[in-house]
Amino acid sequence: MHSKKVEQCLNFCCEVSRQLIRNGAEIYRVEESANRMLAAYGYKEAEVFAVPSCVIMSIHYGERNYTKSVRIKSATNNLDKLDRLNALCRDVCRETPEIDVALSELKAIVGRPVYPVWLSYFGYGCVAAFFTLFWGGNALDAAIAFFCGMIVKAVVGHMVRLNANVFFVNVCASMLLVMVPVVLTYMGCTMIHTDQIIIGSIMLLVPGIAITNVMRDVIIGDFVTALSKLAEVLIVALAIAVGIAIPFGLARALLGGI
Amino acid sequence: MEQYLPCLYAFLACAGFSIVFEIKKPVLILLSCVTGAVGWLVYLLFGNMESEVVRYFLATIVVALLSEVFARIMKAPATIFLIIGIVPLVPGGGLYYAMDALINADYVSFGQKGIETAACAGAIAAGVSVVTSIVRMVASRRTDKIKTEHDG
Known part of the structure; x- marks a missing residue:
């Protein structure tokens, strides 16, 4: 049962990292944010590796290792989404909401309208x-x-x-x-x-x-x-x-x- | 007064870039435009300096510091202000003149313009790096302190 929770958290953090990079975040900030979020959810033994085109995340929890990688094809600068993603990361670290809640917030940010x-x-x-x-x-x-x-x-x-x-x-x-x-x-x-x-x-x-x-x-x-x-x-x-x-x-x- | 007119143009051009880069909050647009205009103002104020590179470096330091300050006040990433604020300093003119010289097979001025452009880009990058490094150092020390207080 708990392994599902770990995987949900991993998926969420990967998705946030992907969106951060796609909207123009600095790479070291992406690694930092992901590390902090994972730590906030209680996964202290976690490694995050990010380059502009890829993010790899591993968590060691209990007896098992969980890893996920995401590939980023293109990045633009959308500073509005970047600002909101940043706020989301901060909120997640402070309040550690349920993953479902955080995920729906993430989806709301990704779906935000751009200028006409x-x-x-x-x-x-x-x-x-x-x-x-x-x-x-x-x-x-x-x-x-x-x-x-x-x-x-x-x-x-x-x-x-x-x-x-x-x-x-x-x-x-x-x-x-x-x-x-x-x-x-x-x-x-x-x-x-x-x-x-x-x-x-x-x-x-x-x-x-x-x-x-x-x-x-x-x-x-x-x-x-x-x-x-x-x-x-x-x-x-x-x-x-x-x-x-x-x-x-x-x-x-x-x-x-x- | 007229020599400071470019600051106004820089401000307005930054406003354009705020739209291009999809900043939505009016306060953030205003502050990032202010960052850009102040950067160019600093560049102009050091007009009696001989080295372009030093002028760019000093202007960038001010832009980066201002971005960090605005980021703390507005609780937004410094990147937003930095990306917009640095744009007027980008040596687009140098790049163009270098290319122009290359097309005209004028290799002497191509070398001169090319090196000048690269040096200015380096100065901008160095300015940003200096400020970011210092801010990160101070910030990480502060979080370490909080952490140890919690653990202890």
């Missing part, structure tokens, strides 16, 4: 527009960048649904957004600042967060996580570079220099 699509487009546009102003563009540049930002959202949103890989998504997104100011320039709008528009819009793709996390993982001592994240950072940076290079290269080859 139009607002999401607006958000992407705003980021691109205001970063263009931030990097020294004028109001016209910002307006064009707003459009570029929406292109990024459209490309990322649709290609993720088609299960495209990270490299290809970033190549396409940066290529299309660079296309806009380049084409406009060739059509005679020479007063726009191509550089500022591109920099402002590219802020949506630059893996700035990932690279700070990599360094943090290195300093904390989690080298496995750091290396796998570093690979992702380099791939994304390379993809953006390729994406920028294609429209410029094409324009130069077909139409001569700017």
Whole structure:
């Protein structure tokens, strides 16, 4: 009878870890949270191992060992869910509710609505527009960048649904957004600042967060996580570079220099 | 006054990122935008410094500290404020100019821009790491203390 309880707890903790990683938590935080929750339920002899793509959890209880692993295919940043998952972990550690209760709370968090699509487009546009102003563009540049930002959202949103890989998504997104100011320039709008528009819009793709996390993982001592994240950072940076290079290269080859 | 206008743009761009990253609570959106704007303000205030890297490092330290403070006040993970607040400091411009130089086969300025960008990214990461390490050290000592009090 008790083994069922252990397994329920194991399942719950694995699911929480999976959701934490999927919504953008740091890996060491995932291990820490899972360890604390298991300890709160009374399983002191527990080991948690997490990397960005997998979590393995083992409990030694009574005479037996219980192990479960979960595989995480993709992660995004959903800070709302992250915040609530964090609160859930804290509550679980403090009050140790029945697993059923905690599980239904977890399900409620996972099912929380995301922002409507139009607002999401607006958000992407705003980021691109205001970063263009931030990097020294004028109001016209910002307006064009707003459009570029929406292109990024459209490309990322649709290609993720088609299960495209990270490299290809970033190549396409940066290529299309660079296309806009380049084409406009060739059509005679020479007063726009191509550089500022591109920099402002590219802020949506630059893996700035990932690279700070990599360094943090290195300093904390989690080298496995750091290396796998570093690979992702380099791939994304390379993809953006390729994406920028294609429209410029094409324009130069077909139409001569700017 | 005009040279501080980018802080306002940073604030608004961070608001955009709050939507992109699905922050729902208005208070959290406001505070993470404040973190971003203050970060850039610090960067601007150290404008007379020669080294870009040092400016980025100092600005990041302030952003990270502010995130930890807001996290304690709001009982939310510091990551939320950190992710949004660090964005204005990300050297996207450097990356672009480096790539631009590469496409133009200008390897001297590619090297220069590339190294500068990498150094700034390193400075940001170092700043975050320093603050996180200190906070974690202090926090773990405090929980140890509570634990031993309970056990004893």
